[in-house]
Amino acid sequence: MPVSLDLVAGILGTVFTVLLLSYLFGDTVLYRWTLAILVGVGAGYALALALRYLVYTWILPMLDAQTGLELRLYYAIPIILGALLLFKGFPRLSPAGNLSMAILLGSGVAVAFSGALLGTIIPQVDATGSGLSLRAGVGQVFNGVLVLLGTIIALLGFSPRPEPQVGQARLWQVWLQRFSRYLLIIGLAVAFAGALTSSLMMLVSSLAFLLEKLFSILAIGL
């Protein structure tokens, strides 16, 4: 059987998958080694990709003889700003990277704020209110009411005051606070269920990969 890159990759993949599954025996050395290798490979890959992107997308076009002066400046400015960030690794020279860091943080915050406001909050408020329209039918109105009530009650759960106990506040206030907490628990449970499902799907994928490789090695059709 000819040795191909896919075969080597498959064998390595199988071994690392089994080693990861060794977590079943606890936080073993094999698991830690495997985790370190995966993280290291991922970081190396990301660094290589970033360098490749930097070289091919910015530096080479800037150094191209056919590139005009304006375009050279367009390429040079981000490179200079990025180079200044390297000084952040040296405490004495770190102030040199403040300008780049300020640009990054300033632009990032501005973009994130505008996106969160216009792309998340306002559309969601609009969607919550539009659910109360009778044009979509009674069912949608009921759904909209539930969404609105759930949103309001869930927001009431984020009170800075401690949870009132019976006797410290009115009974409806106590139960309103508790109900909001239940809604939050349900929401977190749904998120946990989705995460658990994804984890189970990873397990299934890993098992399917192992079986496929194992059967292929054994020349047994799965």
Place this chain on the structure above:
Amino acid sequence: MIRCPKCGALNQDSSRFCNSCGAPLQRTQIRCPVCKTLNPAGNVFCDKCHTRLIPADAMLPRQTESQPSPEPGESVRQISLPVRSDLGKTGPLTGFPDWLEGLTDETPLPPTESEPAANDFQAEPVELPDWLLGILPQETASSGEEASQLPDWLGGLAAPESEVTPSAPAEEGPLPNWLSGLAAPESEVTPSAPAEEGPLPDWLSGLAAPESEVTPSAPAEEGPLPDWLSGLAAPEPEAAPSAPAEEGPLPDWLGGLAAPESEVTPSAPAEEGPLPDWLSGIVTPSGAASAGTAAFIPEAPLPTGPAQAPPAEEAGGGAFAETPGAVPDWLLSLAPQDLPSEPTQGAFLIPEEETEEAEVPDLTPLPEPRKPTTDELARANVPEWLRSLRPEGSFGEATGVGDKGTVFVGAADLEATLGELEGELARAEIPEWLQELRPTGAPRPEGMTLEQFISQATETEGGPLSGMKGLLQPEAMVDIPPDYTPVVRYELPAAVLERARLWQTLLEQPRSAQRKMARRRVRPGMGEQLARWLVALVLLVVGIWPLLGYPVPVNVPLRNPSGLQGFVNTLEGLQPGARVLVAVEYGPAEAPEMAFMTEPLLTHLAARGAAVDWVSTLPEGVGLINNLRKDPAWDAGWQTPGYLPGATTGIASYVSLHQEYDVLIVLAARSDHLRWWIEQNTVGPRWPVLVGVSNAVGSLMIPYLEIENLKGVLIGVQDGTRYLAQRSGGSLAQYPMQRRQLNALVGLQWVTMVLLVGGMLWTLMTRKKGTG
């Protein structure tokens, strides 16, 4: 005479400007020691209260020895000037009784050979010390003209001319013989012509100044003295070997004035005779300590100072200063203690009691200026902080105190002045608000100087006065009220406090101790390990069993998800050549799950002939894109921008620069990446969006389901399998492995649910009280 302060020339009393240089001359006034009134120079009595301004002793002949005057002492303060130049003027003297004035006028003596010398000596100007120049009236400055106005009988008592006053001698006036012997011999430093010794009466022979070694002036020729003056002759001291005047016969009435001869003052004794009553009281008893001088002459050496008689060796004026005797206390108290024993001019003080007995005109010394006592000073309302500034020493140790113009140095002067002014000033009352502003620092301990106290003070920190010492400590503008007690509104639970203590303990532990704690593992118990193995075994069996193709008891239905129809419709609406932007926002770990959506999607896009651009904000996403493009069926010449750095900023920049896309498809297994794309697309171009997410992100995607430009959503393996089945004609027969994985996933979900519920019940049943 007035000495010009600029050129030093002597001017007339009436001159307002210097005759030599033209500088304005200042007139001197005499302040009455009682009523403080300024009287013009020349007044003997005060214009206001008739207090005697010039003591009678000042009218006696002053010595002519010009010596640099020492600093005036405080003791002579407010004592009338002892020297007055007009004493030597002719005419009636105001300070002497009539009988003396008449005696001098009515007893002319025949001129002798010493007369010219005496007149010459009197004509010499006298250099006064500075301290006297300011005090003396204008007429006190001696000059030859002034000296010539002295009565004849006093001419012999005038001091010899000094070295520093080489003024031209005035014309010699006739001098009676009986006074010729009083002429003082000239000293070596005064190269004036020596007066020839003339016959002196006996009583004046003793007054002749002894010739000192320092000033070996030529002795005046002794002349015959009348009998009545022989008793006044001063004894010749051994230490002053001046040539004594020849004793002459004294009249009987003066015989009693002759000082007995003693060892100290070996002047020739005068024959005792009956004394008149008025003289009997002046006659001093003979003895070693007494001198045969006139009763108004002090018997003891006066203390040195401005009001002191000169010593015999320096004073050429005669025997006044040589005569020892008791000095009254009031005079001793006036004498400064630290002045040099140098003679000054015209400093003759007469004891009060003797003066009275001798019926000498009022020679009572002026009352001594009253000094405040220590108690009075202590009672003065001086703040403590001001007392602390007082230098060491008693109140009387003021430094730099002069007769004219007191120079205040230190707190002693200040307190002395306060004591003087105590009767004139109202007692100060410091209000309470001002009392509160007193310095709050510790008082300066006794025995420590102010400089030491400041040097040991704490430096001020901060502010514009930082670094300075001895400053008041600033107090807060807003202070905590005294009755303030903080109110703790919330009480932390014990668990929180315990956790905080644990964190504090962990943080305060040394690094080595933390490592030991980190390395220490709590091995699970046997039951826990068994349960863990049991759960693992169940999951493996349930997962592998469907994958091996064995049937599962749970039939997974392929229900049409709500978002699938919109997803498919959007893709079906794409025209050939439509630009589609696909964002791959998941990693290799999520690739198998996302493959349920990715494979049918690419097939669908290829079927629609869309132009696809692949981007990813994750570095690993680019690798997945390249892996997908290996399939020739899916690589329809699509562009691959690839890696898109900058996260949300990169996405915002990209969507703002590329407006040509018809559909945006986001395949994400990271919720934040999905949110970035949706937000920036909503803010920017608002392309129609199709979303395919994993189950982990699906629940977080729910809030965005109602966004207007969201056209379709596929969540997890279930929706992907249904989409795959729809693309395959409603069945998964062509994709058996995907079907098995779906069955395995559903089986694991059931088993997991059972295990979670069972574990929860087990925990509830086995939970001990007080735990959890």
